[in-house]
Amino acid sequence: xxxxxxxxxxxxxxxxxxxDPSGYVxxxxxMGRFGNQADHFLGAIGFAKALNRTLLxxxxxxxxxxxxxxxxxxxxxxxxxDPLLHFHKVQLMADFMIKHSNSVWTPESRTSFxxxxxxxxxxxxxxSGNPFESFWDTYGINFSSSEFxxxxxxxxxxxxxxxxxxxxxxxxEWPVLAFVGAPASFPIQKENLGIHKYLIWSNxxxxxxxxxxxxxxxxxxxxxxxxxxxxxxxxACEHLTKNSLLFSAPQCLGYRNEYGKATEELxxxxxxxxxxxxxxxxxxxxxxxxxxxxxxxxxHLVPELSHALASFNLKIVKYDKxxxxxxxxxxxxxxxxxxxxxxxxxxFVKRERDSNNLPSEFWAFPVYLKNQxxxxxx
Numbered sequence: 001x002x003x004x005x006x007x008x009x010x011x012x013x014x015x016x017x018x019x020d021p022s023g024y025v026x027x028x029x030x031m032g033r034f035g036n037q038a039d040h041f042l043g044a045i046g047f048a049k050a051l052n053r054t055l056l057x058x059x060x061x062x063x064x065x066x067x068x069x070x071x072x073x074x075x076x077x078x079x080x081x082d083p084l085l086h087f088h089k090v091q092l093m094a095d096f097m098i099k100h101s102n103s104v105w106t107p108e109s110r111t112s113f114x115x116x117x118x119x120x121x122x123x124x125x126x127x128s129g130n131p132f133e134s135f136w137d138t139y140g141i142n143f144s145s146s147e148f149x150x151x152x153x154x155x156x157x158x159x160x161x162x163x164x165x166x167x168x169x170x171x172x173e174w175p176v177l178a179f180v181g182a183p184a185s186f187p188i189q190k191e192n193l194g195i196h197k198y199l200i201w202s203n204x205x206x207x208x209x210x211x212x213x214x215x216x217x218x219x220x221x222x223x224x225x226x227x228x229x230x231x232x233x234x235x236a237c238e239h240l241t242k243n244s245l246l247f248s249a250p251q252c253l254g255y256r257n258e259y260g261k262a263t264e265e266l267x268x269x270x271x272x273x274x275x276x277x278x279x280x281x282x283x284x285x286x287x288x289x290x291x292x293x294x295x296x297x298x299x300h301l302v303p304e305l306s307h308a309l310a311s312f313n314l315k316i317v318k319y320d321k322x323x324x325x326x327x328x329x330x331x332x333x334x335x336x337x338x339x340x341x342x343x344x345x346x347x348f349v350k351r352e353r354d355s356n357n358l359p360s361e362f363w364a365f366p367v368y369l370k371n372q373x374x375x376x377x378x
Contacts, residue, residue, distance in 0.1 A: 124148075
């Protein structure tokens with residue numbers, strides 16, 4: 001048995017660090033915060049699989065108050081690498097740079113890929129601005145040239161796009177396709193939604209979520225809710241008139257608005273709407289619910305919710321630390337979840353729960369629920 005374990009352990013290490021003759025995909029997750037980056041990651045790994053290239057797992061990009069530049073967090077701080085290998089070939093980008101960069105991707109051959117000119121000067125200008133410069137500097141990467149890949153695109157599920165990438169950029173000549181931004185569309189393509197089941201929280205994040213649930217919530221079931229109410233979100237909701245499928249709206253409205261159109265209430269529900277929706281869920285699911293867990297980008301409304309729902313004798317709690325990843329892990333484990341239809345943060349929870357066959361709902365959706373009242377509310 002020990003010899004067998006040693007054999008497979010050695011095989012795995014060889015697989016993880018051996019050069020991939022099919023080439024690699026690298027990219028900067030430079031658009032938005034974590035929710036957007038997670039959407040892009042699923043698209044990027046779907047893209048890499050279609051091209052049969054190893055995806056280099058990038059650091060996550062974070063923005064912290066008082067710091068002028070972004071902070072880069074290793075991919076495996078938040079997620080396990082091994083489960084992703086059940087879907088496709090991946091390798092931590094930092095490991096690749098240590099092991100293969102000088103042989104596979106020499107400094108003089110490092111080309112940045114973009115659809116068209118970025119910035120005022122000719123080329124991709126891959127390190128122009130924040131977080132672009134900070135991200136590539138994390139790996140000590142400078143680019144010697146730029147490559148415009150138009151008219152190719154990232155939709156590898158249609159129009160035989162993968163073969164077109166192979167034809168134009170064979171791995172023998174282009175071992176690394178390094179994109180200025182993620183090779184993925186936003187919002188996430190429908191074909192990539194199921195990949196989320198391979199995205200598994202790291203032990204650190206998972207353990208923190210479990211400890212909180214055991215210490216602050218159990219016994220009893222709990223409702224997890226996500227509230228977007230920061231000023232930046234309020235301003236974002238003002239753009240609904242220009243884009244009815246803003247951000248992650250397709251998760252409830254469909255990719256062709258087949259289930260309705262985005263409204264201001266769907267994007268930024270009133271407190272009254274939140275309370276009515278919670279009362280419906282509580283009454284529908286009986287006395288087993290003991291707690292409501294709140295995750296928010298700004299105001300958790302714990303005192304206000306405690307007052308409005310006082311007759312139900314529930315605990316209203318939030319995570320004590322500013323840690324959105326633990327918030328997400330807790331929401332993913334809730335017995336019932338209500339999120340924001342437009343938010344990519346809520347979309348992350350929805351995909352995780354879908355992969356585990358757990359229910360999810362959205363504020364003010366379907367539309368008919370918005371004004372629905374029970375006898376107790378009249």
